[in-house]
Amino acid sequence: MKLYNKKKKIHKPLFIKVIFSIFLLLSVGLSSSAFAQRNNPLEFDPRAPQAGGLIFRAQCATCHGADARGISTIDAPDLTLIWTRSETTDSSVFDIIQQGVSGSIMPPHGFPDTEIWMLVSYLRSVAVGGSVEAFEGNSNRGQQLFTENCSQCHRAQGFGGSLGPSLNSITSRRTQSSLKNSVRAPSSAISRRFKPIEIVTSAGESVTGILKGEDAFSIQIMDSYQQLRAFEKNGITNVRRDLPSLMPVFDQASLSDSELDDILSFLNLSR
Numbered sequence: 001m002k003l004y005n006k007k008k009k010i011h012k013p014l015f016i017k018v019i020f021s022i023f024l025l026l027s028v029g030l031s032s033s034a035f036a037q038r039n040n041p042l043e044f045d046p047r048a049p050q051a052g053g054l055i056f057r058a059q060c061a062t063c064h065g066a067d068a069r070g071i072s073t074i075d076a077p078d079l080t081l082i083w084t085r086s087e088t089t090d091s092s093v094f095d096i097i098q099q100g101v102s103g104s105i106m107p108p109h110g111f112p113d114t115e116i117w118m119l120v121s122y123l124r125s126v127a128v129g130g131s132v133e134a135f136e137g138n139s140n141r142g143q144q145l146f147t148e149n150c151s152q153c154h155r156a157q158g159f160g161g162s163l164g165p166s167l168n169s170i171t172s173r174r175t176q177s178s179l180k181n182s183v184r185a186p187s188s189a190i191s192r193r194f195k196p197i198e199i200v201t202s203a204g205e206s207v208t209g210i211l212k213g214e215d216a217f218s219i220q221i222m223d224s225y226q227q228l229r230a231f232e233k234n235g236i237t238n239v240r241r242d243l244p245s246l247m248p249v250f251d252q253a254s255l256s257d258s259e260l261d262d263i264l265s266f267l268n269l270s271r
């Protein structure tokens with residue numbers, strides 16, 4: 001009887017202790033990782049933006065530019081504008097840097113968390129507020145000009161075609177000067193998912209359009225009538241990818257500077 005009692009007294013608390021410490025470990029682990037998702041632990045550290053800037057220039061500048069404002073020859077976004085979108089948070093930017101953007105050239109980065117937070121601090125420090133850019137144009141005139149010149153290929157405010165990218169909230173992703181450049185010289189930086197392509201089929205048909213998909217056996221193209229078409233590769237005799245943008249060049253004669261300002265003001269309504 002005595003032995004049996006002793007045994008029980010020793011084992012029960014030990015068993016509870018083990019369970020409790022496993023539980024404690026789990027909950028600390030969970031809550032600390034949940035915390036890491038929410039707040040930048042370096043938010044108030046004045047050295048973090050500077051350290052992040054060094055990492056940025058070594059690891060990110062080849063695509064995003066040394067000042068994070070983008071480079072005209074590479075289609076990566078101006079990162080000074082990302083905070084103007086209401087859904088952007090420190091933790092969403094952390095996740096993008098860590099995981100990359102699948103289907104794009106934005107790579108995942110396996111840096112230690114602290115270094116990623118330094119990058120987030122740096123990007124905060126170069127942020128441009130949405131209100132810094134004033135829009136000079138008249139958005140009513142802009143709507144009409146957009147309908148006449150652009151909506152055939154672009155959607156904005158719920159209407160338009162789809163040969164070119166949707167221009168909804170484009171003013172929160174790109175600066176006015178880079179947008180003007182896209183209109184005056186479309187071929188200087190062709191958007192990633194809108195590469196032009198021309199094929200000739202063995203039946204002698206020539207099709208020009210936007211490359212929408214490609215695998216070892218077939219190729220999908222949105223042709224200039226905005227019809228999605230698929231072709232077997234063994235039925236294609238010639239492919240050209242070095243074409244200029246399918247967007248026409250709008251020079252001063254076809255669209256004046258003030259008309260372009262009007263269009264940008266209209267696009268800014270969907271910021």
Ligand code: HEC
Nearest residue numbers: 059060063075076077082093096097101104105106109119
């Ligand atoms: C090889 C080129 C390349 C490199 C290197 C690169 N990026 Fe990117 N990044 C891109 C592209 C392209 C996108 C746009 C992806 C998309 O949305 O299709 C992007 C998107 C982003 C975004 C999201 C922007 C938005 O609009 O929300 C962030 C933030 C970002 N990059 C940060 C970084 C940081 C920080 C580094 C360095 C650690 C880095 N990138 C390195 C090409 C690159």
Ligand code: HEC
Nearest residue numbers: 149150153163164165179182186189190191194245246247
């Ligand atoms: C015949 C079709 C067509 C017309 C008309 C057209 N575009 Fe485009 N646009 C395109 C295509 C295709 C692209 C993607 C290829 C590229 O970036 O050049 C594009 C790209 C753009 C981009 C870059 C978008 C991004 O995501 O970076 C802007 C800005 C733009 N167009 C504005 C305009 C404006 C403003 C007008 C009217 C003045 C216009 N476009 C008229 C076809 C067109």
